[in-house]
Amino acid sequence: MIRAKLLLTLLFGTLGVAACFTSGPEQFSIRESREPAASLFRQNCAICHGPEGEGRMLDDGTLVPSLRRGEFKRITEQEIYEQIAEGGNGMLPFRNQLTEREMRLLSDLVRNKLRQ
Numbered sequence: 506m507i508r509a510k511l512l513l514t515l516l517f518g519t520l521g522v523a524a525c526f527t528s529g530p531e532q533f534s535i536r537e538s539r540e541p542a543a544s545l546f547r548q549n550c551a552i553c554h555g556p557e558g559e560g561r562m563l564d565d566g567t568l569v570p571s572l573r574r575g576e577f578k579r580i581t582e583q584e585i586y587e588q589i590a591e592g593g594n595g596m597l598p599f600r601n602q603l604t605e606r607e608m609r610l611l612s613d614l615v616r617n618k619l620r621q
């Protein structure tokens with residue numbers, strides 16, 4: 506009897522641990538990534554969009570949108586590129602701060618890694 510209980514505990518314990526590892530698709534972590542785009546994001550974008558691009562409210566009350574989920578205004582990689590280059594509506598333009606290549610890396614990151 507005690508052995509059966511122990512066996513059950515072990516069984517459900519293992520299932521529980523397995524569930525933790527298999528729940529949901531792996532989320533791309535900006536903080537942990539060594540990609541150049543992630544490092545550019547940490548330096549230029551995290552201050553407003555949050556360390557994982559989840560969006561946040563700035564001290565002045567500006568609501569910075571999540572780059573991962575929700576209703577997106579900029580859909581294609583080109584539109585995202587233009588938002589980064591031109592800014593607008595509370596976002597700074599980056600065309601004088603970043604090279605075209607860096608802005609392309611960032612639009613790829615937003616479109617293909619953060620949004621899924």
Ligand code: HEC
Pocket residue numbers: 546549550551552553554567568569570572576577578579580585588589593594595596597599611612615
């Ligand atoms: C000064 C704060 C600030 C910084 C810095 C900033 N953003 Fe933004 N960003 C915003 C705000 C505010 C909006 C919402 C603009 C709007 O509603 O049109 C926005 C919108 C966006 C959008 C469009 C989201 C949508 O709905 O499709 C993208 C993509 C984006 N930002 C990417 C970036 C990237 C990449 C960087 C770094 C290079 C960056 N932002 C830096 C404040 C910021």
